[in-house]
Amino acid sequence: MRKRGPARRIRTRHVVAALVAGIMTMSLAACGGDGEAGADSFTVGLLLPSRAVPRWEHSDKPLIEKRVKELCPRCTMAYANAQNDATRQRAQVTSMITKGVEVLILDAADTRALRSSIQEARKAGVPVVAYDRLAEGPVSGYVSFDGAQVGRLQGEALLKAMEDKANGGNVVMMNGDPTSPNAAWYKEGTLSVLTGKVKIARSYDTLGWNSENAHANMSAAIAALGPNRIDGVLAANDAIAAGVISALKSAGVSELPPVTGQDADLDAVRRIIKGEQYMTVYKPFRTEAYAAAAMAVALGRGEGLRDVATTTTDSPTTEHIPSVLLAPSAVTVGNIEQTLVKDGVYTIDQICTRQLRPACDRAGLAR
Template sequence: MYLSKPEVFSVPIRYINFDILGIEKNDIKKARHHVFIGVILPNQRESRWVRDKEAMEREARLREVNIKIEFNDFNIEKQRIAVEKLISEGVNALIITSIDNGDEASLVDKAKESGIKVIAYDLLIKNSEVDVYISFNIIRVGEFQGRYLTKNVPKGNYILLSGEPSEGLLREGAMTYIQPLIFMREIRVVTDQVVKGWDPDNAFKIVEESLAKSGNRVDAILAPNDAIAGASIKALENQGLAGKVAVTGQDADLAAIQRIIQGTQSMTVLKDSRELGKVAIETAIKLVEGKYIDYNAIKNNGKKDVPSILIEPIAIDKSNLYTTFKETEYYKDGF
């Protein structure tokens, strides 16, 4: 279930009026030294996650709170070890990027049993007692991808790729545009496959096999993110098809921007992770301090309605690439 709320509203978790209690701002800063935020991100290979890490560390310094960041490398065992390690080290807020929608609920339970506030970051943790979900408007990302493909390639053979662990709303958004044309037999799906672990090597093999199976008759590739888009384009290059097949993406990685300029990748979606990381740290502090949480949506994770903060993404192609990055200063050093 996905319910979008038109206006920002608040969850009254607990409110402390520091003025009434006679607590000075300096005392608040001192108290913040006791805020210890643990974070688990997927990896440091992709620039997307490097930006999240840097944004969180920067915001933690500005807010004068302690932070420790671990990485799970899309491995559930590493995720478990990282969660247990951060709990043992005494964090009072935990920001987790989900990689497995089954086992992680038990990890959330462990944290909650220790009185730790838990934020699901980027992907919602299913059937869990998370306090808040923070992400981009993922369904909008999928809509951008599907709309671009169907507008520019309304007929032809499609390869549909999705990541695992999956974000159902990403797929749902894209298929809003693609599925009607499949029903009308304007679009023929030659491959519809999951890329395990969001691994570019797996994506390369899938696209390579799809091209061989179809005799290179492919017109569009729905790639869920830029890393998978890059791998798909490598497979296309091997067949002399790079730039001739529409390929989507997500994350606005530097390599993807360069591919768009070169004409081998069609579009990407900018999700300014600087803002996402900043909001995550702000929210973690509010949870620990018992303050109101402003949210703009509710998402049901199978167990509860989770207050959610969803940030809007920006679709990027050649037509708006330069103006978008000039306005956002996302790549200050150019590309």
């Protein structure tokens, strides 16, 4: 089959907003309320890629577990975390298949390296839902966010923060892990906004999406450019942003340039309130998790995904994958309450520690 680059071909069949409403309000009666469906009893395997990004275990895992249980009360969950090791994750897939899981939700540590494992699952009759990252191989469904839009939101926010330096300002791009197709997707969206408006002074890939590697890369950028010649940093996610900011502080930069992020980690939200990080991208984890759970339960029952998927996506190996691609939103200090607090991601008390109380007051975050 002809291979494609990082850009995805997407065919939309329904309005995404309608799907989101359906996922969030789907009644238990419609998903196993009668006697026969209520007798369902199978195991859903959940495989997440790492612990470097806090959202995986703090948000996605409990939300998926909760929704699977709501949709299929007698179903059970099996869980494994690859800790950024594709070899470990391949072994985890094999183990789950051997133990009899009937469907897998897989966020691949390496989307190419897991291809053989997905083929193994297919041969065993175990459908795979690709979660957050589009793995190669014969996946049965895919749930994520529009990665190009994530990148555009980051680029647009950075330009706004650099209004007085946009023409000729130096930007350092701290991209994600190249083993993830999402990293290229985010970068593509970002460059569609930044190209021709700023100078990309340095660009780095961040292995593992972790803070330590980001710190090392940012230290190299500071050494090459000088601590005061960096006007903005495009950090692909909040863990990378943390490493960027720590490197800038270590270099003695007192007036930090605007730094982007993604995932709305609690520490990142606090950095935004302190003025250390300019923005993050909020991806409604609940909606993504619920869509994946709905796909998994449907596939476990031997049903199709027509009532869940809103579009189809082509991977480098597989065409017409039933998909849900959700819309992200930008979060800055001015709309934390209207986004993250309103959606119940965090309470103001969680965000505003005693030390942050004055900054929260200035940001208008009232208890």
